[in-house]
Amino acid sequence: MTELKTTADVFDIMHTCRAMRRLRPDPVPEELLVKLVDAAIHAPAYPAAQILLLAARAFGLGAVLTTPQLFHPARYEELLGLPSDVTLTCVIPVGYPVGKFGPVTRHDPRSMISWDRWRA
Numbered sequence: 132m133t134e135l136k137t138t139a140d141v142f143d144i145m146h147t148c149r150a151m152r153r154l155r156p157d158p159v160p161e162e163l164l165v166k167l168v169d170a171a172i173h174a175p176a177y178p179a180a181q182i183l184l185l186a187a188r189a190f191g192l193g194a195v196l197t198t199p200q201l202f203h204p205a206r207y208e209e210l211l212g213l214p215s216d217v218t219l220t221c222v223i224p225v226g227y228p229v230g231k232f233g234p235v236t237r238h239d240p241r242s243m244i245s246w247d248r249w250r251a
């Protein structure tokens with residue numbers, strides 16, 4: 132079972148936080164899921180999903196941000212019994228991964244930076 136504490140380095144976590152789409156059917160303990168949501172709600176609303184993904188990775192859990200509700204209007208809202216004033220922004224499956232984590236492939240950060248002026 133996954134420990135409730137993690138000592139993993141935050142940069143290791145960020146660099147190996149790949150989208151994990153293949154998950155084992157074993158249930159994740161509720162206590163652990165609550166920990167993920169607790170981490171997420173410590174972030175401002177917009178990055179909450181990203182924090183949840185990082186927290187899942189820190190516990191060795193696989194997760195992926197998905198938006199299936201956009202392809203099936205009202206279906207997920209109906210299944211989950213969401214009231215009309217609640218908006219479903221994303222669905223994040225979480226589970227024990229089948230594959231391995233990371234590394235995450237991204238651009239060289241220097242190619243994304245403008246120092247003081249655009250493209251300078």
Ligand SMILES: Cc1cc2nc3c(=O)[nH]c(=O)nc-3n(C[C@H](O)[C@H](O)[C@H](O)COP(=O)(O)O)c2cc1C
Pocket residue numbers: 148149150151152195196197198199235236
């Ligand atoms: C707003 C948003 C919606 C997404 N929806 C889906 C989705 O419905 N299904 C899916 O497989 N991936 C979806 N993704 C992509 C993955 O969550 C992930 O970000 C992407 O595959 C990059 O994976 P990597 O971090 O392993 O490189 C979505 C990403 C974003 C930002």
